Amino acid sequence: MTSIRALIISGLILITLKSSLFAQEKKKSYSEEVTVTSPYQPSVADGNKITFQPKISDSTIQLAKQIYSIKPFPLQTKITINPLEAAKLTENQPTSTFRNYIKGGLGTTTSPYVEFFASNDTKENSLFSVHLKHLSSLGEIPNQWFAGQSENMAQIATQFFNESNVIKLSASYNRDVYHYYAPKLFKGTTLHEPTEDSLRQRYGLLKASLGITGKSEDEEALKYNFAVDASNLQDYYKTQETNIQGNGMIRKSTDWFSFSDHQSMGLNVFVDNNRLKNVLKTKSSTLVELFPAYHLLFDEYQIKAGLKVTFDLDSVSHIYFHPEIDTKIGLITDKLYLIAGLNGGLQRNSFNTLRLMNPFISSLTNSVTENNKFTIYAGIKGNIAQTVDFEARFESKIIDNMPLFINDTLSITHQQRFDVITDDINLIRVNLSAGYTGTDFQIKLNGTWNKYSTNAELYAWHSPEMEGAFEASVKVAPKWNLNTRIFAWGDSYAKSWDAQKQVVATKVKGASDINFGIIYKPTKQLSAFMNLNNILNNNYERWNRYPSYGFNAMAGLSFAF
Numbered sequence: 105m106t107s108i109r110a111l112i113i114s115g116l117i118l119i120t121l122k123s124s125l126f127a128q129e130k131k132k133s134y135s136e137e138v139t140v141t142s143p144y145q146p147s148v149a150d151g152n153k154i155t156f157q158p159k160i161s162d163s164t165i166q167l168a169k170q171i172y173s174i175k176p177f178p179l180q181t182k183i184t185i186n187p188l189e190a191a192k193l194t195e196n197q198p199t200s201t202f203r204n205y206i207k208g209g210l211g212t213t214t215s216p217y218v219e220f221f222a223s224n225d226t227k228e229n230s231l232f233s234v235h236l237k238h239l240s241s242l243g244e245i246p247n248q249w250f251a252g253q254s255e256n257m258a259q260i261a262t263q264f265f266n267e268s269n270v271i272k273l274s275a276s277y278n279r280d281v282y283h284y285y286a287p288k289l290f291k292g293t294t295l296h297e298p299t300e301d302s303l304r305q306r307y308g309l310l311k312a313s314l315g316i317t318g319k320s321e322d323e324e325a326l327k328y329n330f331a332v333d334a335s336n337l338q339d340y341y342k343t344q345e346t347n348i349q350g351n352g353m354i355r356k357s358t359d360w361f362s363f364s365d366h367q368s369m370g371l372n373v374f375v376d377n378n379r380l381k382n383v384l385k386t387k388s389s390t391l392v393e394l395f396p397a398y399h400l401l402f403d404e405y406q407i408k409a410g411l412k413v414t415f416d417l418d419s420v421s422h423i424y425f426h427p428e429i430d431t432k433i434g435l436i437t438d439k440l441y442l443i444a445g446l447n448g449g450l451q452r453n454s455f456n457t458l459r460l461m462n463p464f465i466s467s468l469t470n471s472v473t474e475n476n477k478f479t480i481y482a483g484i485k486g487n488i489a490q491t492v493d494f495e496a497r498f499e500s501k502i503i504d505n506m507p508l509f510i511n512d513t514l515s516i517t518h519q520q521r522f523d524v525i526t527d528d529i530n531l532i533r534v535n536l537s538a539g540y541t542g543t544d545f546q547i548k549l550n551g552t553w554n555k556y557s558t559n560a561e562l563y564a565w566h567s568p569e570m571e572g573a574f575e576a577s578v579k580v581a582p583k584w585n586l587n588t589r590i591f592a593w594g595d596s597y598a599k600s601w602d603a604q605k606q607v608v609a610t611k612v613k614g615a616s617d618i619n620f621g622i623i624y625k626p627t628k629q630l631s632a633f634m635n636l637n638n639i640l641n642n643n644y645e646r647w648n649r650y651p652s653y654g655f656n657a658m659a660g661l662s663f664a665f
Contacts, residue, residue: 203223203224204220204221204222204223205220205221207662207663209633211656212656213244214241215239215242216238217239218236218237219237220237229264229265230262230264231262231263232262233260235257235260240281243656245285245651245652245654247287248286248651249285249288249300250298251285251653254279255278256278257277257279259274268320269317270317270319272315273314273315276309277308277310280306280463282306283305285303286520287520305341305464305467308338309335311333311335312335314331315329316329316331324357326354327354328352328353328355329353332349332350332351333348334346335456337455341467343380343381343383343468345454345455345471347376347377347454347456350374351374353370353371361400364401365401369399371396373393374391374393375391375392376391378452378471391414391415391416391450395410395412395413397410404433406432406434407429407431408431410427411428412426412428412448424449426476427446428445428449430443430445431444436486441485441486443481443485445480445481446479446480450473450475452472452474453474453507455469458471458524461509462509464521465509465522465523466522470524472505472507474505474506475505476501476502478502480500481499482497482498483498485497491540491542492538493538494537494539495537496534496535497534497535500531502529502531503529503530503531505526505528506526506528506529506564508525509524509647510566511599529558531557534552534553535553536550537551543579544578545577547577548574549572550572551573552570553569554567555569561599563599563609565597565598565599566596566648568595568614569594570592570594571593573589575589584625585625587621588619589621590616591617593646598611598612598648613644615644616640617640617652619636620636621633629663631661631663634659636655637657637658638653
C-alpha cells in the first residue's frame with residue numbers, strides 16, 4: 105500500500121517539472137532581423153455563425169404572368185350545292201303479314217282435322233285473336249271395341265297495352281271424347297258386346313283467365329304481375345271439378361349488399377282452391393303458398409335464396425316449409441354456366457291434371473297433393489354462337505304422395521279404367537338436352553334416365569326408366585321442308601293380381617314411335633303437308649292393355665290470308 109502511494113506522488117512531481125521538448129533537430133540556418141516601423145493594433149476578425157434556426161432560401165424562379173389573346177379573322181370559303189337525285193324505287197314491296205291462318209287434312213283412320221287462327225290488325229295498344237281446332241279419329245284397333253276419340257277447342261284472347269301495364273284476357277272451351285278400351289272376348293258373336301255409349305268418356309273444360317303485368321323498363325321501379333285462372337271441368341259420369349288459382353309477384357330493387365351489381369327482394373303468392381264432386385262424395389281444399397326470395401347478381405354469380413311457406417287447408421290443416429336456393433355461375437361469359445341448388449314444395453294434382461296425364465282414369469279419382477320434400481340439383485348449361493343450346497342436369501328428389509296409375513280390376517264393367525294410388529318415392533334423375541337452330545336446319549334432342557326407389561309398392565307403376573325424344577327439320581329446297589319426330593321409352597311395370605290375389609308386376613315393354621313429315625310451299629300463303637306416323641307400325645302400349653293405332657298417315661293444306 106505504501107509503495108503505491110509513493111508511485112503516485114512521484115508521478116505528480118514529474119508532470120509538474122518544467123522541461124523543453126523539440127519536435128525536430130535544430131539546424132544551422134540563416135537569420136535576419138526585421139524592424140517594423142508602423143504601429144501595431146491588435147484586432148479580432150468577424151466570424152460567420154449559423155443562426156439558431158437555419159432557413160433554406162426559396163430558389164424557385166418566379167416567371168412573369170403571361171397574357172394571351174386570339175385575333176380571329178374570317179376564312180373565305182365557297183359552298184356549292186348540287187341537286188339531289190330522286191331515289192329509285194324497286195319492285196320489292198315490304199313483307200306482308202297475314203292475320204288469318206287455316207289448316208286442314210284427312211287421315212287414314214278416318215281422321216278429319218281442321219285448325220283456324222285469326223287476329224285483328226296490328227295496333228299499338230291492343231290485340232285480339234281467335235283459335236279453333238278439331239281432330240277426331242274413328243280408327244279401329246285389333247281385338248278392341250270402339251277406340252275412336254276426338255279433341256275440340258275454341259279460344260278467344262285479347263291484350264291491352266298502355267305505358268305501364270299489359271292486360272291479358274282469355275276464355276276457352278275444350279271438349280275431349282275418348283273411349284275406354286274393352287277387349288273382344290268372344291270373336292264372331294255379339295255376346296257381351298258393349299255399346300259405344302257404355303265405353304264413352306267425355307270431358308268438358310270451361311276456362312277464363314285474367315292477367316296484369318307491369319312493363320316499366322326502369323330498374324328501380326316496382327316489378328309486378330298478377331293472374332287469376334278459373335275453370336270448371338265436367339265428365340260424362342257427372343264428376344265436376346271447380347278450380348280457382350291466383351298467382352302474384354312483386355319485386356323491388358335494393359342495395360343491401362355493396363358488392364352486388366344488381367339485387368332485389370321479391371314475394372310470390374300462390375293460392376289454389378279446388379272443389380271436386382263425384383257421385384260418391386264432395387271434397388274441398390285450399391293451398392296457400394308464400395315465397396319471399398332475395399336475388400343477387402355480382403360478377404359472374406347469380407343467386408336466389410328464399411323460403412316457401414305453404415298452408416294445406418283441408419279437413420286437417422298442415423303447414424310446410426321448403427327452403428330454396430338457386431345459383432348460376434358464369435364460367436364463360438354468356439356462353440357457359442354452372443347451375444346448382446335445392447328446392448321443394450307442394451303440388452296439387454287435380455282431377456283435371458290427372459286426366460291430362462292419363463285420359464282413361466276412373467271418374468271416382470280424387471285429387472292428390474304431392475309433397476316434393478327435397479330436391480337437390482346440379483348441372484351445366486350453355487349457348488354457342490346463339491345457335492346451339494345444351495344442358496346436362498342431375499337431380500335427387502324425395503317425394504311423398506306421388507301419384508301412380510294402376511288398372512282397375514275390382515269394378516265389374518267392360519271398361520279398362522285406371523285408378524290412382526300414391527307412394528313415397530326417392531328419385532334420381534339425369535337429363536341431357538341439346539338443340540341447334542339454323543336458317544335451314546333445326547334439331548332438338550332430349551334424354552332422361554330415372555331411378556325410382558319406392559316405399560310400399562314394388563315399382564313406380566307405369567313410370568319408365570328411360571325416356572327420349574328427337575326432333576329435326578331441314579329445308580332441302582326453296583319450297584320443300586322435311587321433318588321428323590322420334591319418341592322412345594324403356595320398360596315399365598303395371599300392377600296386377602294373380603288367382604291367389606297376390607300382387608304381380610306385369611312388364612309393359614318399351615317402344616319407339618317414329619314419325620316423318622313433308623311440307624311443300626309453292627307460295628307464301630299456300631302450303632301442302634303429309635305426315636306419316638308410327639312408321640314401324642308398332643301397336644305398343646303406353647298404358648297397360650291400351651295398344652296404339654299402329655301406322656297412320658294424314659295429308660292436307662294450309663292457307664294464310
